[in-house]
Amino acid sequence: MVSTKWGSSLAAHIYLLLFSHLAGRAAAAPTTSSPSSSSYRAETLTAVKALQSWYNPSTGLWNTAGWWNSANCLQVLADWTMTDNSSATTLINVPGIMQNTFTKAQQTTVSTQKTVSARTGHITSTYTLQAKHIHGNSRRGFSGFINDFYDDEGWWALALIRSWDATRNAGYLATAESIFADMVNGTDAVCGGGVWWSKARKYKNAIANELYLSVAAALARRVPDAGRRARYLQTAKDQWGWFRRSGMINGESLINDGLTIKEDGSCVNNGAQTWSYNQGVVLGGLVELAYATGDVGYVREAVPIAVAAVKKLTTTVDGVVVIREVDRCEPDCGLDGPQFKGVFVRNLGYLVVAVSTAPERVLKGAIEANARSVWNRDRESGTNRLGISWAGPVSAGQGPNASTHSSAMDVLVAARGVAGLSPRGLGMGMWKVEEGESGSEGAKV
Numbered sequence: 001m002v003s004t005k006w007g008s009s010l011a012a013h014i015y016l017l018l019f020s021h022l023a024g025r026a027a028a029a030p031t032t033s034s035p036s037s038s039s040y041r042a043e044t045l046t047a048v049k050a051l052q053s054w055y056n057p058s059t060g061l062w063n064t065a066g067w068w069n070s071a072n073c074l075q076v077l078a079d080w081t082m083t084d085n086s087s088a089t090t091l092i093n094v095p096g097i098m099q100n101t102f103t104k105a106q107q108t109t110v111s112t113q114k115t116v117s118a119r120t121g122h123i124t125s126t127y128t129l130q131a132k133h134i135h136g137n138s139r140r141g142f143s144g145f146i147n148d149f150y151d152d153e154g155w156w157a158l159a160l161i162r163s164w165d166a167t168r169n170a171g172y173l174a175t176a177e178s179i180f181a182d183m184v185n186g187t188d189a190v191c192g193g194g195v196w197w198s199k200a201r202k203y204k205n206a207i208a209n210e211l212y213l214s215v216a217a218a219l220a221r222r223v224p225d226a227g228r229r230a231r232y233l234q235t236a237k238d239q240w241g242w243f244r245r246s247g248m249i250n251g252e253s254l255i256n257d258g259l260t261i262k263e264d265g266s267c268v269n270n271g272a273q274t275w276s277y278n279q280g281v282v283l284g285g286l287v288e289l290a291y292a293t294g295d296v297g298y299v300r301e302a303v304p305i306a307v308a309a310v311k312k313l314t315t316t317v318d319g320v321v322v323i324r325e326v327d328r329c330e331p332d333c334g335l336d337g338p339q340f341k342g343v344f345v346r347n348l349g350y351l352v353v354a355v356s357t358a359p360e361r362v363l364k365g366a367i368e369a370n371a372r373s374v375w376n377r378d379r380e381s382g383t384n385r386l387g388i389s390w391a392g393p394v395s396a397g398q399g400p401n402a403s404t405h406s407s408a409m410d411v412l413v414a415a416r417g418v419a420g421l422s423p424r425g426l427g428m429g430m431w432k433v434e435e436g437e438s439g440s441e442g443a444k445v
Contacts, residue, residue: 039416039419039420040371040412040413040415040416040419041084041087041416043371043375043412043416044080044083044084044409044412044413044416045084045087045091045092046384047384047386047405047408047409047412048077048080048087048088048092048094048409049092049384050383050384050385050386050405051073051076051077051402051405051406051409052092052097053383053385054401054402054405055097057100057104058104059104059105059108060100060101060102060103060104060105060106060107060108061101061104061105061108062402062406063402064401064402064403065401065402065403065406066335066336066403067142067147067152068149068151068152068155068156068336068339069335069336069339069402069403069406070101070105070402071145071152071155071156071158071159072155072159072339072342072343072403072406072407072410073402073406074097074098074101074159074160074162074163075155075158075159075162075163075346076342076346076406076409076410076413077094077097077098078094078098078159078162078163078165078166079162079346079410079413079417080094080409080413080416081094081166082162082165082166082417083413083416083417084416085166088166094166095166095167095169098163098166098167098169098172099169102160102163102169102171102172102175105142105145106142106143106144106145108142144175144178144179144182145157145160145175145179146178146179146182148198148199148200149197149198149199149208150182150183150186150195150196150197150198150199150208150211150212151197151205151207151208151211153179153182153183153211154179154183154208154211154212154214154215155211156179157176157179157180157183157211157215158176158211158214158215158218160172160173160175160176160179161173161176161215161218161219161222164176164222165222173219173222173223176215176218176219177219177223177228179215180215180216180219180232183195183211183212183215184235186199186201186208187212188201190204190261190265190267191204191246191259191261191267192242192245192246192267193238193239193242193246194209194212194239194242194243194246195208195209195212196208197258203258203259204258204259204261204267205257205258205259206248206255206256206257206258206278206282207257207275207277207278207281209239209242209243209246209248210243210255210278210281210282210285211281212239213236213239213240213243213282213285213286213289214281214282214284214285214288216232216233216235216236216239217232217233217236217285217286217288217289217292218288219232220232220233220235220236220288220289220292221288221291221292233292233293236285236288236289236292237289237293240285240286240289240298243282244301246259246267247259247267247268247269248269249305250269250274252308252312253304253305253307253308254274254279254305254308254309254312255274255278255279255282255305256269256270256271256272256273256274256278257270257272257273257274257275257278258270258272273326273327274309274312274326275325275326275337275340276309276313276323276325276326276340276341276343276344277339277340277341277343277344279305279306279308279309279312279313279344280309280340280343280344280345280346280347280348281343281347282302282305282347283302283305283306283347283348283350283351284346284347284350284351286298286299286301286302286351287299287302287347287350287351287353287354290302290354291354299351299354299355302351303351303355306348306351306363307363309344309348310323310348310363310366312326313325313326313341313344314366317389317391318391318392320373320377320391320392321369321373322369322370322373322389322390322391323341323344323345323366323370323390324341324389324390324391325337325340325341330388330389330396330397331388331389331396331397331398332397333388333397335403338388338397338401338403338404338407339403339406339407340407341390341407341411342406342407342408342409342410342411343407343410345367345370345410345411345414346410346413346414348363348366348367348414349367349413349414349415349417349418351363352364352367352418353417353418364418367411367414367415367418368415368418368419370390370411370415371411371412371414371415373390373391373392374386374390374408374411374412375412377390377391377392377393377394378390378391378392378393378394378408379394380394380399380400383400385400385405386400386404386405386407386408386409387399387400387404387405387408388400388404388407390408390411
């Protein structure tokens, strides 16, 4: 285990900057009751049961959620399993859900259309799902979880990697590798490197490239073959080097949505929205890269992004201090936007586990504050479904669906993951996996 070493001035500056920001907002916030347990075990189990009310065994997907959103539903189940393997196995049968999704989702025809607003940068996705056997349709759907969008592929690769973490089912890891091989085909020298958002090759954006980084770094720690591990690791290192130089990280340490390709072929930050998930996925990728290399410098680079994002996203809604999506997106964020905040907090949780200094304590507090608000103010009576506004009311927007619920559930799972966390330096903690390990046994927590 390698201890994270921080210069005292850097740690103090980050701590005071974020603490003063959150404390000022919290001063006006009313006191609410805490969840029944600081470990969030009961709350996460209840949330899992509610999530599964949308699960469609015939498609392997979650009704009301889009294609990539369903990958995130799978990932939050995998992350939860890593914190409560006993409940996941005996009460919910998450391994069975994973296997069913792995089998059935690939056989479901999904018509996907995505557009990007020139004004806001907001992605609008439209999905039409049709099971393979309906009306004689013989198309195999997205076989191998490969489609026309490299970001979609990245979401499924990460979900399958987490599913491997939880079950050691070798098929999940092998499929994640094949997905990544297709993502590699989306890279070229335009903008000096990076992967395109889609196979139409018109836009290089942050999320596709952060997912590319995260998948490469995650595979570098898990595949059994040393040669492949080395190649994935080099790819992840090169990708982070390119991303850092690309200009997408602005002067406030926030990540804008993507790049504008100019007529002369040069590429510049497009100045579009700093969506929360763009601040999140990169954190998870850098944490994986730090674990894969033992180089704490990657964690040091992640912390300023996390601090800037929490400061940017934290707001007071009706006296409640919560994370809220940028650009006044809430409560009408379309099909994609409701997922963003949960992705951010999920990856923030990964970072907190890796950091052992002042930023950990403050960032951990931000996770826990949002978890309390979700549970107390954003939960539907009777169904325990969770909505888009973590400050409530649960009826905001169109009300709860599988995307809003799984996103809010990410907060509860992250809070469970950091509950009782004591400073530990650079160590995988509950997320630890043995590099190159394979097999069929469930993860030990």
